[in-house]
Amino acid sequence: MIDSVAQITDLPLDEALALVRKAFDAAEITRRGIDSAGVVEYYRQSERAYRMFHSGEGALHIGMSTGKGDDDDVGHRRHVELFAELLESIDAQQAIEFGSGMGYNVRTLAREMPARQFVGVDLSPHHTKAARKDAAGLKNIEFIEGNYQQLDLPDEAFDAVLAIETLCQTEDQHLAIAEAYRILKPGGRMMVIDCYRNQPLDAVDEQLREAALLVEKTAAVDKFAELEPWQQMVREVGFEVIECTDRSTETARDLRRLYRLSRRFFKMSLAVKLIRRAMPALAMENAVCGLLMPYTVGHSVHGYYTITLAKPV
Ligand SMILES: C[S@@+](CC[C@H](N)C(=O)[O-])C[C@H]1O[C@@H](n2cnc3c(N)ncnc32)[C@H](O)[C@@H]1O
Structure with missing residues (x-):
């Protein structure tokens, strides 16, 4: 049990699941398959x-915070700081972000590291357009609309790859990791920040399994990878895993914020139906993820990790 996350909730899990089932077709959500088109539509x-509700600056990831400092700072910047440290440690000049979303991470890096070159690639035309607009005026950044499972970029062109909460959404993680390996120079690094299953879901009790599936599907993820087999897969591609840190406790502040927002949504029973008519269906389902994620992370079914991979010299 991860106390700092488990203590966020004020309802037993069965009651939280009952709230979800009352407002949504939970069985349909858990059975749903999610492909690239589904991911693009979810973000649209x-x-x-x-x-x-998440970030006016366009960050699309869960914040990581040590709990110190301003209560309102949920830690969206922390990911950027960790990657900046990595870039400095290997004196990287060319970096690419896989799944750059609305461009928050690479835009911040490009602004703060003007001598280095950054590229962002994303499937979503909406995100790519927003990212280009927000980075207007920055000369050391470019956004490409495309799928990082197959990139039109030369071999060994980059020193570093960043992938924040995106590999979980791609259809074939093996292809994505092999593509990162191909475009990295020998000695290059890949930093992955993502959610994983800590164990197979058939090893957890029924309620937690349902909660885990609902969290994954409503975050536009077909399924989170299991951590151990995933690490085995990246080693088979050729990477060394040089760091793997469980950051789940650091997500507590942002998960609490999202849980409280979701609780407010589920309390508005009559209003729920009215709002649902006005808001896109997949946007409304984010409330399910916000409500249930503290349970799945709190019980270590899901974990939030930073993982650094090295391409051998
Ligand atoms: C949760 S968002 C994270 C965005 C960004 N990394 C951030 O931290 O703000 C995931 C992004 O990955 C993109 N994505 C998912 N699969 C992709 C793929 N195969 N190729 C390119 N982008 C992908 C989605 O369109 C989405 O913008």
């Missing part, structure tokens, strides 16, 4: 809600 419907 959710873009405005993310800007309103």
